[in-house]
Amino acid sequence: MQRTRFGEMACSIARTLDVIGEPWSPLILRDVWAGVRRFDHIQADLGISRKVLTERLNHLVEQGVLERLPYDARPRHEYHLTAKGADLVEMLMVMARWGDRWLAGEAGPPVLYRHHACGQIGHVDPRCSHCGEPMHADDVDLLPGPGSA
Amino acid sequence: MQRTRFGEMACSIARTLDVIGEPWSPLILRDVWAGVRRFDHIQADLGISRKVLTERLNHLVEQGVLERLPYDARPRHEYHLTAKGADLVEMLMVMARWGDRWLAGEAGPPVLYRHHACGQIGHVDPRCSHCGEPMHADDVDLLPGPGSA
DNA sequence: AAGTGGGGTTCCCTTACGGAACCCGGGGGT
């Protein structure tokens, strides 16, 4: 949606926004992740306009985040996450965690996450890939990397 | 920006998008996190229109993600992350990680993250808060929570 | 032959973005 294209910036956050930063895109990914995979189901679930849903789905398919798969001999298809798209789900889980903490209020979280490995309800916890200790805002320094030109 | 307000939905992802989902907002938070805290500096760094920057900053302050702090006797101020805002930085780090993996290409990541605890270059790795094992798209089941009404 | 359901297009209206110009208050220089 944005007039300014973020993809040109030397910033991985900006580039990521170019793929999934348009309005509705994260919610579409959430739906597909949660098993709502068909055009009309997504449209009904989100209340998004059909026009915009078409645009978003096409963009996400072009970007390799979703793929369109037939589920019938007729021209019927479903949207599925690719590996690239499945990798975005951690971003969704982090967003959900933040909303649970800061916005859910009295009622508590709308959705719980049960982790297969331990069978318990948990949430996502960002840790350093190197040492495994927590990795939050104040735990890192930013340095220019090879692609910083 | 979105016409439809996401805040009403029983979904923490949608509610989070209501706070930081408008175009430019994540990049503004990135700038403030990285130490670019003043109106004109952010404006120049992003190339965003002054009008939209004003709107975004006001919204982020209203939502308690940023605070406006004076840095001079004159009416001069800087924007800083609140605790609520600092907690969003993990989302930025996850987005950056995804962009680094899938979009950076030959040149490599534009920014490196050095973790204070271990002093090494690393990236954020989402793990289960309960057992500490990795938590990715296929590692969880979604269950209705207390706030699911 | 008429109906239905998935999956989109098309049209029109309104809202929000982008850009540039303008404004305002407090110093500082001369």
Add this chain to the structure above:
DNA sequence: ACCCCCGGGTTCCGTAAGGGAACCCCACTT
């Protein structure tokens, strides 16, 4: 005292994007 600058916005206008509803095409089903 006068003028200019600088941070931090506000105003105005043209254009592009979102929302909604109607329409369309195709492959069955009855």
